[in-house]
Amino acid sequence: MFRFKAVARGNSKQINIFGDNRGEIDATTINLLYGYVQPKNIAIMALVAAIIAGGIIWGITRPSDSVDSLAVAYGSASTDGWGPDRITYSNGERPEYSKAPQTLNSVTDNPMHGDERNFFQIREAGGNHHWGDSVELQPGREYELSIFYANNTADKAIDFVRTRVQHPRTIKHKDAKVHKATAFVTAAQTVPAEVWDTVDLVNNTNGDITLLYKEGSARVTGNRDRTRPVEPSELFGAGTLVGVAEQPGTIPPGGDGFGTVVFTLKSVAPGxxxxxxxxxxxxxxxxxxxxxxxxxxxxxxxxxxxxxxxxxxxxxxxxxxxxxxxxxxxxxxxxxxxxxxxxxxxxxxxxxxxxxxxxxxxxxxxxxxxxxxxxxxxxxxxxxxxxxxxxxxxxxxxxxxxxxxxxx
CATH class of the missing domain: 2.60.40.740 (Immunoglobulin-like)
Structure with missing residues (x-):
């Protein structure tokens, strides 16, 4: 499903462009529209969209002052723990740069990973534990977390790619049993500019659990890159540059355009x-x-x-x-x-x-x-x-x- 959503803060206008009566536009239309997204061609873009899609719905609304949305394109947050809603591709139809905007983590059938939108996973460290979207925390144990990133454009590198993590330090038993950690992958020239995914941290114990970063555990590995350490102040702050070692922040196109950031959190009972x-x-x-x-x-x-x-x-x-x-x-x-x-x-x-x-x-x-x-x-x-x-x-x-x- 194609959906363009330009959202600003405060009293700014919100414009939604949908396709036919079901809110859909095919890939050919998307690529054609992309070629017209230039400041001087906004009117042409609207005309082409109306001719090809038919039944265009232009919804212009004014959000209330309480709305505080991310400025994102191609939709809003999904209900599956990841977001935002965005154009997706199969592994065999990665778009060329001249035909579609650059994207991150939008292939649904990556043979090595599966659905790239589900790029943040967790498991208990040690043993033969499987990666998943949630874990039940126990004091004294360690948990590995993995962030997968991928360039979905077939013929052009993506620059200045960063990944960062937000997680609650203390998982309280007084509150809701399930808390979320969130990973973000960002780049200035991609659409959307930021993608995110979550994992669930479950506390079914009778006390609070604190998650502490295990010193020296954060590392990034690319397909054609050796493993290198990651500074936790960057990973848990503004974001750490990922990609190839000789050019941090750059993810090449094609089969080399992916990598993983892995780090470990220790589960501690405050005592x-x-x-x-x-x-x-x-x-x-x-x-x-x-x-x-x-x-x-x-x-x-x-x-x-x-x-x-x-x-x-x-x-x-x-x-x-x-x-x-x-x-x-x-x-x-x-x-x-x-x-x-x-x-x-x-x-x-x-x-x-x-x-x-x-x-x-x-x-x-x-x-x-x-x-x-x-x-x-x-x-x-x-x-x-x-x-x-x-x-x-x-x-x-x-x-x-x-x-x-x-x-x-």
């Missing part, structure tokens, strides 16, 4: 518990997860941390995320731990970027207290979210304050 609680007022010890408090009153928040793992957790950092309905009381943060059993006053970083509370050996703990004003209309609810960050993983917890009112 700590983190909880928050709140009480109305500033005295007493009636901490709960849900309380009621009057508008403009003070509440006291308690954050507790316990290292139940087997290693020292260093530079433990706590942070409170305040909304406009919550105002931190300066100089109210107090830390209690083995070194400060009577408590020590902390700087006000808990409300601005977080505060580091030290290193903790196995079976040690800490508690941090602070005070805040809460504001809101009667019967409204305020969510107080706090986070913890350690080298072994991150976590968060949330308490609720309901503003007092009649008939709540």
């Amino acid at each position: 700590f518990t983190f909880e928050s609680a709140v009480q109305p007022g500033t005295t007493g010890n009636d901490f709960r997860t849900i309380i009621e408090a009057p508008h403009g009153s003070q509440v006291r928040v308690r954050l507790t941390y316990f290292n139940h793992g087997t290693t020292v957790q260093r530079k433990v950092t706590l942070k409170a995320l305040f909304t406009e309905s919550v105002q931190f009381v300066p100089h109210s943060a107090v830390l209690i731990n083995a070194n400060h059993r009577s408590g020590v006053q902390l700087k006000d970083g808990i409300a601005n970027g977080g505060v580091q509370i030290g290193d903790y050996s196995p079976k040690t703990n800490a508690a941090l207290y602070f005070t805040a004003f809460v504001y809101g209309p009667p019967c409204s609810q305020i969510s107080l979210k706090s986070t913890i960050a350690t080298p072994n993983g991150d976590s968060y917890d949330t308490v609720l304050v309901r503003i007092s009112g009649q008939n709540c």
Whole structure:
């Protein structure tokens, strides 16, 4: 199916061009239209499209301000974990540059890979595990991830090709059981300019799981290229150049125009518990997860941390995320731990970027207290979210304050 979709942000117009009444245009029409896509020939392109396809549907709409779409061509995201929707080819009909735009990962029957749109896969490392689109995580194990990239143009190289990865660092058991990692392959002159695919990371355990990059594991291999290392800061950042070693970023045409980026993630159980609680007022010890408090009153928040793992957790950092309905009381943060059993006053970083509370050996703990004003209309609810960050993983917890009112 051919579909052209030019999408911009904000109030820009969106133009959809479809083929016949089923929204289809054959490959001949696509190639003909491609030859006319020049700034001076836009009117000719529209005329040719109307003559050949018949029943052209021109849909001009204005997206709402809430729409925040990628500027992509040939369609929107699919429902199969990859995207965007785009023109596809069989392995034996790769297009010539003069007849169709350059494309990445759009062959559906690659004899070495299968459907190239499904180019991001995962498996447990070691043993004889099969590549797939999902994996059930277990602490202490390692997982290999593979990104396949291919130049689908028969007679022209693609330059400045990059691949990058986004994945959640902590797979929480409190949230949805399935989280996604996403791989992107991009190039400036291809249509679409970026393709992506996802894998599912499943956490069916009773605790959080942290995924850490295994140092030195990322590498890229092309069909006619030796394996070479990849910088993780690039792979997990703006993207690493792939392709041939003598000309990074360039993928040749034809049978040599493919390669793979492989890296490993380690699955680690954070080895700590983190909880928050709140009480109305500033005295007493009636901490709960849900309380009621009057508008403009003070509440006291308690954050507790316990290292139940087997290693020292260093530079433990706590942070409170305040909304406009919550105002931190300066100089109210107090830390209690083995070194400060009577408590020590902390700087006000808990409300601005977080505060580091030290290193903790196995079976040690800490508690941090602070005070805040809460504001809101009667019967409204305020969510107080706090986070913890350690080298072994991150976590968060949330308490609720309901503003007092009649008939709540």
